[in-house]
Amino acid sequence: MNIKRIAAALDLAERVSAWFFTLQRREETTIIRLPGIYSVAAGEFQVESNPYPREVISVRSESAACRVFSEFEADGKTWRGDAAGQFTDDDDASTAEVIAGLVAAARNQQNPPYPLPAADETCPDTQLADPALAELEPAALPEKARAFIDAVVVETDRLDGIAVSNAELFIHRLHNSFRSGAGHAFDYPATRMLAEICFLARPGKDKVGEHTARLSARSLVDLDPAAIVGEYGIAARDIALAGPPPSFTGPVVLLGEPAADFFQLNSSPLGFHAGSRSVYEKTSRHATGKPCCAGELRGEPLNLVSDPLVPLGHLSARSDHLDGGPVRAATVCRDGNWDELLGTRRYHHLLGLLDQGILPPGGPGNTIIPAGPTPVRDLLCDCGDAVVVRAFSAFEADPNSGRFSCEIRLGELRRGDDVSPFTGGLLVGDWFEAIADTHYSQETQVQGGYRGPLAVRFNRLRVAG
């Protein structure tokens, strides 16, 4: 597709007051492998080796995602609407048809105008592509994917009683070209890998467990087969050996992925209440400078930054997809108190923040929490009996109330040196009450868009066994 041709069509289109689009050229490789085919005979699983991939998909494609804005008069006022669409080819007739459809949609929206990004607002650069991957010959991509999956299978084979039951790797190489009617123009590559590796453990007769690694990275070196097997394969084995859940009230440590699940801004109550839209709609508990937590702060205060510009970050981006403007880091929670708002121009304008010179950061970026003062070992040991959550089935907290009640896929009840793994039971609590009495580990981790402590201890939560 010809980028100049699309830009010219938007520039010349009638009733378009502003526009931006990103042309994306994509090369993707997907490989799925089931290393063993399982069936049951005489009440026992039989497994036959399957050396061939279930499917290999190669994608070569391009399309352009665009947004147009249109201003109009109605009822004696000026309004502006906007609509997003997609160009799938660049011939004049189809481009004009897409633009006309978007303009018609935009002019059905009686929304007050707000300032759009000015020509001198530049989108900061950040690294979104792994050069080693971006520069590979296209034919080498499937080989890279195969090599990764083979390495995971080989690493797993070193462990007794653990096997890979399904391995999927999606490699995406993108070349993006951003253009706007205000004159913004920049090109940038991006890479992304998504891996889903399911481990099966059969450590004994009638004992079976499965655990799945769901990983994303922009750089292949961040997908370390040995580390993946070490964490998720072992967790599968522990699930297989786990007993029933206890009923427990007291210290609960979220270790690894559950800590990330709890704090990820794009799904946590914190992200909802820190949104400028929620504040304007009066459905937010945000109050700048006031405590984020419910009740008296008894533990360490939360510091949390939304940063969409982390190099090679899972949620990093060059521009906001709603405004087409720059994104920036924002301190959502400083020393346990509410600080900056997330969100886009419309609600920053309605709240009067744009007039104060406060530019919107955009939606939730990568969640950044600084390391705490306590080693994980001490977090686990200096609180007496505790429950450690190593995996949730799916963590979900109600964004409004902050309440959560989520199934524990793998947990441990620790009583001194005695560690009893369990599976099942519900971790029950209130998100805002929980962060009032929290301790963060010195060790950190990267889990998707989360960069923060490896372990977080809440001093009083409930497990309903």
Next chain:
Amino acid sequence: MPESLNRLRPFLPELVAEVRKRAPHACALVTRRGGTFVVKSPHEETVNPIPPDPGIRISAWDGTGWRSLATARLDDRDYLLGLARELAGSLSVKDGPVPETGPALDRHFRTAFARDPLAVETAERQALVSRIQAEVAGRDKRVAMARAAAVAEVEYRLFCDGPRLLSSETIRSLLFTVAIAVAEGRQVQNYDSLSGSGWEALSGADKDWSHRVADDAVACLDAVPIDPGEHICVLDPDITGTLAHESFGHGCEMDTLMRGAARAAYFVGKRVGCDLVNIVDEPDRPGTAGTVFFSDDGVLAEEPVVLVRNGILQPTLMCDRYSYLMMKDRLPGLRQSASGRLESWNHPIYARMTCTYFVPRPTKQGGLTKEEMIAATDRGVLLERLTSGMEDPLGWGVQLQVLRGREIAGGKLTGRLHYKLGVTGYVPDVLASVDAVGTGLDTSGAGMCGKGHKEWVRNASGGPWLRCKMKLG
């Protein structure tokens, strides 16, 4: 169908024939979307066409698996023929089973409805969502925020595997509203939705409907915590459907079973629930959010897939073509079903559910209405408004998240509410505890189902009202 797809349709056999020069089996699938969504928020209106995201995947079977090339470039026949030749040239064909190509068939399918939702003027859609938003927001001053959205959506499919040339237009209507209530430092939400094929499916959105959404949100401001533990639960149809989906559905997807990740494999032909438990997946059930006319690997949707009959797990599980080919000789009784689905043209095809539900029970066989079920419950909780579910096919756990529970005591609703509940259980225990099944079947719930945490496809949820024991927290 769009003219571009009408032009492409007769070209697909030529494309497939090019791959068949080397491959024992080949097929092509084209997908494209369309429609509009409108939203009314307190301070914002949205009207947006649904991006078409057109694309084609050309697939070859090499005796052991699929090899596919995919692109969004649909308008260039020479380019597509080049892809087909490249795919054929790259194949290394091995000995192995080969998918059966059915008898020659050239057929187009289209959703039936009384009024085409795609033809409804934008102004009419906007009037509907504006009215609902105003009715919900204006009902009670404690409703701090209300939002309403209407979606008219079409999914186009073209499929060809040589002798078979299939196409479909699947059309859906959806109306959704959410209310957030705030008072004295508490904040809760409620939602409701209507869905079906035609615009007429949204006709239930009257003022009473809007007011119920607001009233139920406000009522939850006074909700009290539940005593965690096992309770007798009366499940609404949406939650019942998701219980069927998460508890048994995922474990009956053959590509999960064949990789050793479903405990159901041990139980084919054995008891997994009480006699009252009958579970099916019905891809061609008209008017649901999951309705398909044929699978994405070209199997006609002609009959329900029976998963559990009278408490016994059946061998007729849900298969995509790959899992059927690999397992048909390993699992006697397995049948090819129309369960192969993909998220988008550049994604893999997996065995997926469409509309999985507990089969209702006629009155003469002991089926109960919702009211009878409540009246027959001495102590329990009526659960409403699902927010999510998660499967555990190997551990046979299940997690459902629901917005509220209504206390039942002495066969009556007491008025006490519990807000935001986690619902779990060990699947065989839950299914063994089913002691009442409703008489009606409501499959109007609409949602998205992931395979794990990805590969999202549209799904219906629903079923009859159901009573069983589950853990609440």
